[in-house]
Amino acid sequence: MSVDAAVEAVRRAGGIARTAQLAKAGVAKADLTHAVREARLLRPRHGVYVLPDASEATIEALSHRGAVACVTAGRDHGLWVLDDTDAETTHTWVRAGYRTTRVAIHPEPDQGSCCVFHRDHPLGEPELGRVGVLQCLVQILHCRGEEAFFAALESALRQGLVDAPGRIRLRRHVPARCRWLVDFARTDADSGLESLLRLRLHKHGIHLASQVPIPGVGRVDFVIGDCLIIEADGDTHDGPARHRDRVRDAAAMALGFVTLRLDYAMIVHDWPLVESAVLAAVGRNLHRSVAGLTW
Ligand SMILES: [Zn+2]
Ligand SMILES: [Zn+2]
Incomplete structure (x- = not known):
């Protein structure tokens, strides 16, 4: 065995390994010591070796x-x-x-x-x-x-x-x-923002259907009631995506839906505003369709 083989053995173990586990794989203690001396492995504590790219944490x-x-x-x-x-x-x-x-x-x-x-x-x-x-x-x-x-x-x-x-x-x-x-908790939440939104509105007795496909619009993040769409945008809604979002909103509006588009900062840092917007919309029955949509 060699220093190279010792480093490779730690890599194969997922970048972190105990001495005993490495010994089983045939790595000699002297090679581990040399690898540490050459800074090709770190020994953050007795009996444990990691690759130098291990996180600081x-x-x-x-x-x-x-x-x-x-x-x-x-x-x-x-x-x-x-x-x-x-x-x-x-x-x-x-x-x-x-x-x-x-x-x-x-x-x-x-x-x-x-x-x-x-x-x-x-x-x-x-x-x-x-x-x-x-x-x-x-x-x-x-x-x-x-x-x-x-x-x-x-x-x-x-x-x-x-x-x-x-x-x-x-x-x-x-x-x-x-x-x-x-x-x-559901197994199909698309993002942490969605999780947060669903949990917070649940406390007001508001149920969200998530990941709803709407013909002519596409899949929307949430629908409250029959026709109030809530979209929780991540970082990827700039540039061409921004245009696509506007087209979706217009297509949805033509079908009788109303879209409330939120983002990370609003949901996490400005919840009272989001909460009052949703509660006002629900209070005005914007989530109930007179068109009797049957999606
Ligand atoms: Zn500490
Ligand atoms: Zn903690």
């Missing part, structure tokens, strides 16, 4: 003998993380009872302010370097609240990261008052 968490957790792990799993204003701060899970002193790369005592620490019991065995999706979701619920949890959960369901048994398990591990969120 992963290295930070490993240096505490922990794993990335909560919103940090959520981003890593590809979940939708709501209004991530402190994306710089690593959320780190350590086993209850572990001291959070960094053990390898930063020998100075940790003051406890570098990371947000989570010390919950593992839900399933954490992966090396990050907690599993279910544990991550429970942490987001406790750390960021119900809306962030719900949006992250729907994105996990959509991506197939939480299956039906996983959903049952998750339900058991959240407080009783939050279980309805697990039941209410």
Whole structure:
């Protein structure tokens, strides 16, 4: 074996591996030591090796003998993380009872302010370097609240990261008052914005049909009642898409629909405005069609 082979073995393991696991693959300890000396591998803590392109958060968490957790792990799993204003701060899970002193790369005592620490019991065995999706979701619920949890959960369901048994398990591990969120979550939410919108309007007793195909218009994000279309635009609605959106709105209007077009900043940062617009439209019965549309 060689340093090259040691680096390759860590790469094959997904960019992070324990010494024991590498030894099984035939990697010699001396080659790992050489690879670290040549900065081709990092050893954020005793017995764990990562490629140098590992995220700073992963290295930070490993240096505490922990794993990335909560919103940090959520981003890593590809979940939708709501209004991530402190994306710089690593959320780190350590086993209850572990001291959070960094053990390898930063020998100075940790003051406890570098990371947000989570010390919950593992839900399933954490992966090396990050907690599993279910544990991550429970942490987001406790750390960021119900809306962030719900949006992250729907994105996990959509991506197939939480299956039906996983959903049952998750339900058991959240407080009783939050279980309805697990039941209410759908597997087909197109974006976190949609999740948020549906959850917030549900609290007003307003039901949204999502991803509704309308002949001559196309698939719209939501319809309230018979004919009030709500579109939740992401970043991709500029340029030619902007024109397409206007054409859709006009085609919908010709069929008797009314479109309310919202975007990320409005839904996340200016909810009172969105809420009053939707409630006013519903109050004026703009969601009820006199044309008796039968879509
Ligand atoms: Zn957290
Ligand atoms: Zn830290």
